[in-house]
Amino acid sequence: MLSRPTPEPAAVPGLPAPGRCLVMGVVNVTPDSFSDGGQWLEPEQAVAHGLELVEQGADLVDIGGESTRPGAQRPPVEEELRRVLPVVRRLSDAGAVVSIDTMRAEVAVAAVEAGAQLVNDVSGGLGDPAMLATVADLEVPYVLMHWRGHSDRMQQRAEYADVVADVVSELRPRLQAALAAGIDSDRVILDPGLGFAKTAEHNWALLANLDAVHALGRPVLLAASRKRFLARLLGDADNTRDPSSLDAASAAVSTLAAAAGVWCVRVHVVPAVVDAVRVVARLAAEPVGSAAR
């Protein structure tokens, strides 16, 4: 017997609310992101890829100009702006719902001016002291991720007494800081940050205990797609295979996350996940027990 998926996730003002888990397609406009670095570095390629993701059913397209792979060096802010702005502008103009993946307030402002409707900050406001107040002024939804430091040193910080309890107790004050800065509570989405200062075991523990993150009372976004812990599970500890070899496992995690009630899954390859979240929503709508027969 399948366990019954949780009811549909809460809607976030200003963003699509199709009554099922949302699917966010990823376009990394970087030379060095782990799974798709360099593929969409030219604006034309990035825009075409973003439009393809929308065509395939992505509800949102996440545009990032800074790689967060372990050990990555940060680009200067001018370079980040140069990478993302034309792509954000053209995809927004074409009607896509665009998310800007940035830790910098300056990039968030410019991207929202160019049409982005969501700020996705993997640093949860810790990377730039101006970020939370800036997002409050921008009046857009904000993804606040669990984070313990930049990519060059985050893996040294993957130490927890109890990863689930520790991530929740570190997310809580970040949520409070976001509200204190003036971000409307309806606009905050939380993310446990798979792979960020976390080992494979930490990621699995968080996935098995998403209810603890949901208990913070906000919608949850989950990004497992093509991450190293999936390569390890599949017997590729050095992660040397083509990243696309992780897409079936990525879709499986996204499906399970949708069934656990997450608001949105962030993925590199969209079609199978769009179908999967629709299956989850259909199953969630089905009565169970004697009333069903």
Ligand code: PMM
């Ligand atoms: N992971 C990456 C980039 N952006 N955003 C959120 N909210 N959560 C994540 O876990 C996250 C993110 C890194 O993955 P990629 O380089 O494969 O895009």
